[in-house]
Amino acid sequence: MEYHITQYDLEQGALEIQYIEEYFGEFPRKKSASEIVERLAGRAHLILLATAALPDDPGTVVPVSFKVAHEIGAAEKESKLADLVDRLDGCVRFRDRRVLYTWIGGTRRDWRGQGFFRALTEQQEIWAIEQGFDEIVVKTKNRFYDMRGTLDHLRFEVVKYERNVSANAESKVYLSKKLTAEMISSHRSAKTVVQIPI
Numbered sequence: 001m002e003y004h005i006t007q008y009d010l011e012q013g014a015l016e017i018q019y020i021e022e023y024f025g026e027f028p029r030k031k032s033a034s035e036i037v038e039r040l041a042g043r044a045h046l047i048l049l050a051t052a053a054l055p056d057d058p059g060t061v062v063p064v065s066f067k068v069a070h071e072i073g074a075a076e077k078e079s080k081l082a083d084l085v086d087r088l089d090g091c092v093r094f095r096d097r098r099v100l101y102t103w104i105g106g107t108r109r110d111w112r113g114q115g116f117f118r119a120l121t122e123q124q125e126i127w128a129i130e131q132g133f134d135e136i137v138v139k140t141k142n143r144f145y146d147m148r149g150t151l152d153h154l155r156f157e158v159v160k161y162e163r164n165v166s167a168n169a170e171s172k173v174y175l176s177k178k179l180t181a182e183m184i185s186s187h188r189s190a191k192t193v194v195q196i197p198i
């Protein structure tokens with residue numbers, strides 16, 4: 001199978017992500033395009049989206065999986081990001097290194113388990129290595145079992161577990177993957193990547 005991936009610029013990418021997030025009924029707090037622009041503007045970022053044909057209408061291609069990541073550094077001013085850096089203190093080294101934070105992502109239910117998220121993750125790794133990043137970090141929760149299982153398969157390592165004392169399912173799990181040029185040879189997905197604007 002060949003995966004079709006599009007790398008978007010900020011404005012159009014934000015609209016595409018807002019659109020695809022509408023299909024994720026399980027997450028009540030969806031990101032708006034303006035929220036996405038606000039977060040990503042002025043920092044290195046990557047917006048990737050995979051498309052696929054509808055099974056019963058192969059002529060119609062729709063977005064099925066996405067991944068949005070941005071750089072995060074030691075001197076963050078935005079409160080949520082400063083808090084994240086604080087929480088990762090001692091687990092991830094930010095100083096004199098480039099760290100990419102995978103902020104949001106997912107695959108629409110009907111297309112899960114078909115390798116779309118792996119394909120996006122591998123493309124993200126290629127881009128991150130080209131850009132000189134040293135590590136990718138991601139945050140999830142104990143109760144996001146699909147995401148935890150997927151990150152396990154994608155060889156992310158848990159670097160911190162933050163227990164929620166009243167509800168362990170809500171506990172936060174922080175994971176990371178150190179980047180090396182050699183890891184690209186272990187990639188498995190065949191893909192075509194288009195950049196917009198072309």
Ligand SMILES: CC(C)(COP(=O)(O)OP(=O)(O)OC[C@H]1O[C@@H](n2cnc3c(N)ncnc32)[C@H](O)[C@@H]1OP(=O)(O)O)[C@@H](O)C(=O)NCCC(=O)NCCS
Binds near residue numbers: 105119
């Ligand atoms: C997690 C999620 C993104 C996986 O997307 P996907 O496109 O189905 O993933 P892929 O098919 O590319 O699978 C990638 C790898 O993870 C594994 N995997 C996928 N779903 C899994 C699951 N539920 N449990 C265990 N492993 C899983 C696959 O077997 C594959 O491993 P392999 O390539 O070694 O065989 C998707 O299930 C999703 O969007 N879930 C909801 C989002 C979510 O939970 N967000 C939480 C907020 S952090």
